[in-house]
Amino acid sequence: MTKVKAFAAPSEGAPLVATIVDRRDVGPDDVQFDVLFCGICHSDIHTVRGEWGKQTYPLSPGHELAGKVTAVGKNVTKFKIGDHVGVGCLVNSCLNCEPCKTGHEQFCQNGAIFTYGSTDRDGTVTQGGYTQSAVINHNFVVSIPKNLPLDAAAPLLCAGSTLWAPLKRWNAGPGKKVAIIGFGGLGHVGLKLAKAMGAEVTVLSHSDKKKEDALKMGAFAFHKMDKAAFDSLKENFDLILNTVSVTVDTAGYYELLKFDGAFVVIGADPTPTVSLSTSVGVSKQRVFTLSLISGVQETQDMLNFCGEHNVLPEIEVIPASYINEAFDRVVASDVRYRFVIDNSTM
Secondary structure (H helix, E strand, O other), X not given: OEEEEEEEEOOOOOOOEEEEEEEOOOOOOEEEEEEEEEEOOHHHHHHHOOOOOXXXXXXXXXXXXXXXXXXXXXXXXXXXXXXEEEEOOEEEOOOOOHHHHOOOHHHOOOOOEEOOOOEOOOOOEOOOOOEOEEEEEHHHOEEOOOOOOHHHHHHHHOHHHHHHHHHHHOOOOOOOEEEEEOOOOOHHHHHHHXXXXXXXXXXXXXXXXXXXXXXXXXXXEEEEOOHHHHHHOOOOEEEEXXXXXXXXXXXXXXXXXXXXXXXXXXXXXXXXXXXXXHHHHHHHOOEEEEOOOOOHHHHHHHHHHHHHHOOOOOEEEEEHHHHHHHHHHHHOOOOOOEEEEEHHHO
């Protein structure tokens, strides 16, 4: 085992502190890399604060790891020392079940192992990217195109992966009208991806605060959602992505879908309440569904696409000592649009 610097929560609800975590020795199928940058996801906050169930502490969160390879196992041929690599939300799965064999490791029937807070196959609890080094099975490591800066690329490993899955699944592209509810860390990435895919993208928000930003990033339109907006946008969109983590008027938004349109929930509402009339869906053949993250190959495809189209999130790079303040600002929606930790400051 190797000891590496990290920031971790010592207990539920406690501030993160500088500490040391263990990383396993490099095995024949592993990639070791310096974690140079790690994005902060709202999921990190929910998890370490115990809002998504009991955790094992100390716990170092972070599933948006970007860095450079420092060692590879003897069976690894895809990566070499110095390569730019990333790791998202997954670090292991059985690789043998139907979802795994079809590139959907996130739905592993024998249990996907997530980047932090999961019990791995060896019985250890996984530690995330708020660390200076990681050792990950090569099947769950992706290449980051050299033209993408590692700090800005880091949030793509979760935010990009999360938005890519439904955009590809529901064929966002030329001739399609996509609406995005919320314009934060997820929403702004969704806008940039859908725009680059060729779709017409509209942002739907509870306020006008980010209207100028959204239009500058390529939004076709921006609507502050009130009764007049709901009435004027009925049966207008092919795809609606809900990226917010609070309860919204699902039934109202559902009415904004065209025939055969899809409403996809991405944001995790801690107190979900959904009320839909069956007749609303049946009469227009509309779909209500949820989406998780992309599988490993899908994540690689997303990164390649971002490299080709220069799609990058808007970031604020912070030192590790600022993590707890950053958490509070994320909860207060006071970030434009994604915090990224400079792990060299640990």
